[in-house]
Amino acid sequence: MKILINEYIKKESASGIILIFVTIAALLFQNSYFSQEYNALLKTEITFAFGDLLLIKKPLILWINDGLMTVFFLLVGLEIKRELLAGHLSSLSKVSLPVIAAIGGMAVPALIFTAFNFDNEFSMSGWAIPTATDIAFALGILSLLGKRVPTSLKIFLMALAIFDDLGAILIIAIFYTDDLSVLSILAAVGCTIVLILMNKLKIIRPTAYILVGLILWVSVLKSGVHATLAGIILAFTIPIAIKDEKNKTVSPLKNLENNLHFWVAYMILPIFAFVNAGVSLKGLSFDQLFSDVSLGIMLGLFLGKQLGVMSFVFISVKLKIAKLPRCTNWKQMYGVSVLTGIGFTMSLFIDSLAYKDSDAFLYADKLAILIGSIISGIIGYLILRYTKNSRSCGV
Numbered sequence: 001m002k003i004l005i006n007e008y009i010k011k012e013s014a015s016g017i018i019l020i021f022v023t024i025a026a027l028l029f030q031n032s033y034f035s036q037e038y039n040a041l042l043k044t045e046i047t048f049a050f051g052d053l054l055l056i057k058k059p060l061i062l063w064i065n066d067g068l069m070t071v072f073f074l075l076v077g078l079e080i081k082r083e084l085l086a087g088h089l090s091s092l093s094k095v096s097l098p099v100i101a102a103i104g105g106m107a108v109p110a111l112i113f114t115a116f117n118f119d120n121e122f123s124m125s126g127w128a129i130p131t132a133t134d135i136a137f138a139l140g141i142l143s144l145l146g147k148r149v150p151t152s153l154k155i156f157l158m159a160l161a162i163f164d165d166l167g168a169i170l171i172i173a174i175f176y177t178d179d180l181s182v183l184s185i186l187a188a189v190g191c192t193i194v195l196i197l198m199n200k201l202k203i204i205r206p207t208a209y210i211l212v213g214l215i216l217w218v219s220v221l222k223s224g225v226h227a228t229l230a231g232i233i234l235a236f237t238i239p240i241a242i243k244d245e246k247n248k249t250v251s252p253l254k255n256l257e258n259n260l261h262f263w264v265a266y267m268i269l270p271i272f273a274f275v276n277a278g279v280s281l282k283g284l285s286f287d288q289l290f291s292d293v294s295l296g297i298m299l300g301l302f303l304g305k306q307l308g309v310m311s312f313v314f315i316s317v318k319l320k321i322a323k324l325p326r327c328t329n330w331k332q333m334y335g336v337s338v339l340t341g342i343g344f345t346m347s348l349f350i351d352s353l354a355y356k357d358s359d360a361f362l363y364a365d366k367l368a369i370l371i372g373s374i375i376s377g378i379i380g381y382l383i384l385r386y387t388k389n390s391r392s393c394g395v
Contacts, residue, residue: 014140014143014265014266015136015140015265015266015269015270016134016136016137016138016139016140016141016143017140017143018266018270019134019136019137019140019269019270019273019344019345020137020140022270022273022274022277023273023274023277023344023370025274026038026273026274026275026276026277026278026279027277027278027279027281029278030278030279030280031280031281031282035280038278039278041060041275042059042060042061042275042278043059043060043061044059044060045057045058045059046058046059046060046063056218056221060275061275061276064271064272064275065272065275065276065349065352066221066226066227066228067217067227068268068271068272069228069268069272069349070217070227070228070230070231071231071260071263071264071268072228072231072264072268072269072272073169073228073229073231073232073235074213074231074232074234074235074260075231075235075257075260075261075264076162076165076169076231076232076235077231077232077233077234077235077236078235078238078253078256078257078260079162079257080162080165080166080235081235081236081238081240081253082240082253082254082257083159083162085240086240093322093323094159095159096316096321096322097156097313097316097317097322097323097324097325098156098159098160098162098163099163100312100313100316100321100322101156101160101309101312101313101337101340102160102163102164102166102167102309103167103308103312104307104308104309104310104311104312104313105131105133105160105164105305105308105309105312105337105340106131106164106167106308107308108304108305108307108308108311109130109131109300109301109304109305109308110127110128110130110131110300110304111304112130112296112299112300112303112304113126113127113129113130113296113297113300113304114127114296115296116292116293116295116296116299117292117293117296120292122360123292123293123296125354125355126293126296126297126350126351126354126355126365127354128168128171128175128176128350128354129297129300129343129347129350129351129354129365129369130296130297130299130300130301130304130305130343130347130372131164131167131168131171131300131343131350132164132165132168132343132346132347132349132350133160133161133164133305133340133341133342133343133346134161134342134343134344134345134346134347134373135157135158135161135162135164135165136265136269136345137342137344137345137373137377138157138161138339138340138342138377139154139157139158141339141342141377141380141381142154142157142336142339142384144381145381145384145385147389148384148385148387148389149332149384150325150326150327150328150332150389152325152326152327152328153325153327153328153332153333153336155325156325156328156336157336157339157340160309160340161340164340164346165346168346168350169229169232171350172226172228172229172350172353173225173226173229176226176350176353176354177224177225177226179224180223180224180225181222181223181224184219184220184222184223184224185219185223185225187215187219187222187223188216188219188220188223188225188230188233190219191212191213191215191216191219192216192233192237194212195209195212195213195216195233195234195237196237198212198237199237199238199239202239202242202243203239204239204242204250204252205252206238206252206255206256209234209237209238209252210234212234213230213231213234216230216233216234217230217231220233226353235253238252238253238256239251239252239253240252240253240254241253269345272345272348272349273344273345273348276345276348276349276352276366277344277348277366277370279363279366279367279370280363281363281367288361288364289364289367289368291361291364293361293364293365293368294361294364294365294367294368295368297347297365297368297369297372298368298371298372298375299372300372301341301342301343301347301369301372301373301376302338302341302372302375302376302379303341304341305337305338305340305341305343305376306334306337306338306340306341306376309336309337309340310333310334310337313333313337314330327389329387329389331383331387332384332387332389334383335380335381335383335384335387336380336384337380338376338379338380338383339376339377339380339381339384340376341372341373341375341376341380342373342376342377342380343369343372343373344369344370344373347369347372347373348366348369351365351366351369
């Protein structure tokens with residue numbers, strides 16, 4: 001099990017490092033002679049038609065945000081299901097601390113954002129932006145610290161980020177939906193029933209689930225609910241363990257998760273970052289950078305996340321509801337709490353839903369995400385870099 005965890009962390013860490021370079025590339029493209037070509041690429045119309053039955057026409061950036069990110073959420077759903085049924089979240093004692101920390105890490109940033117923007121209805125659409133944690137970036141920072149950070153703390157951060165993602169999924173489903181289409185919702189419900197029946201019938205082949213999942217994605221896309229939720233629904237219907245015709249136990253869920261992880265970590269997330277992190281700095285003033293929305297995002301990520309996570313962890317441990325991860329001290333826990341302020345890809349994704357890529361803030365909202373995430377990463381790294389491990393545990 002420890003080997004599998006280390007492999008997972010290494011994959012996420014490498015992905016985080018790649019995301020850093022991709023983000024820099026996006027910023028350079030947007031703020032150079034190539035900005036016109038960069039923006040033209042994002043707005044390139046791509047049409048998919050299936051006779052007279054189906055027509056989907058979207059710019060490239062929406063195909064990525066609504067399409068490729070569905071695969072990302074499929075992987076997130078698979079990870080959540082596996083951890084809940086057979087992993088590090090399969091018992092109350094294991095799940096309590098990261099759940100409590102995730103709740104605090106979502107509630108306090110949302111309150112900070114609301115404190116700055118409660119009197120502006122349009123601005124308040126972005127209240128959920130600073131509630132997210134980017135697991136790839138956060139684990140990427142931890143990987144730079146090597147054995148200075150105990151594995152138990154890395155597992156805690158991974159679990160916290162999983163529940164953070166689950167919270168983001170619920171937020172998207174409840175608060176970021178358009179006008180609903182009853183017919184499309186009924187079609188999505190029908191696809192979900194078919195997927196559940198396939199699970200009950202112990203169908204092994206992931207291809208069968210993916211084909212129904214594609215129809216589900218189109219139905220959800222047309223329904224007004226955000227299309228990425230189709231990935232979560234699909235993930236929760238894929239069996240975790242089934243006996244094959246040779247009476248051998250196989251796991252369609254784990255097989256699909258392993259196959260997807262490379263593509264999500266090294267292709268989908270970098271592509272998403274490239275098209276969403278291109279923040280234009282032209283004409284951006286300090287007034288815009290320190291507007292209520294920008295301050296709500298930056299302070300929500302840097303201060304809100306660490307205050308929410310650390311205070312909820314501290315209270316739950318002192319009340320003996322949960323225990324600190326093994327070999328972890330309070331300084332290390334605080335360092336990880338600061339790292340949860342790295343919102344990046346998830347915050348950018350929620351930002352695109354909240355403001356629908358509006359230029360009302362002249363990219364100040366996206367720049368605030370980058371600044372809040374960078375400061376959280378640097379400060380969190382420095383705290384963990386100069387904090388000693390518990391002597392009783394060594395590494």
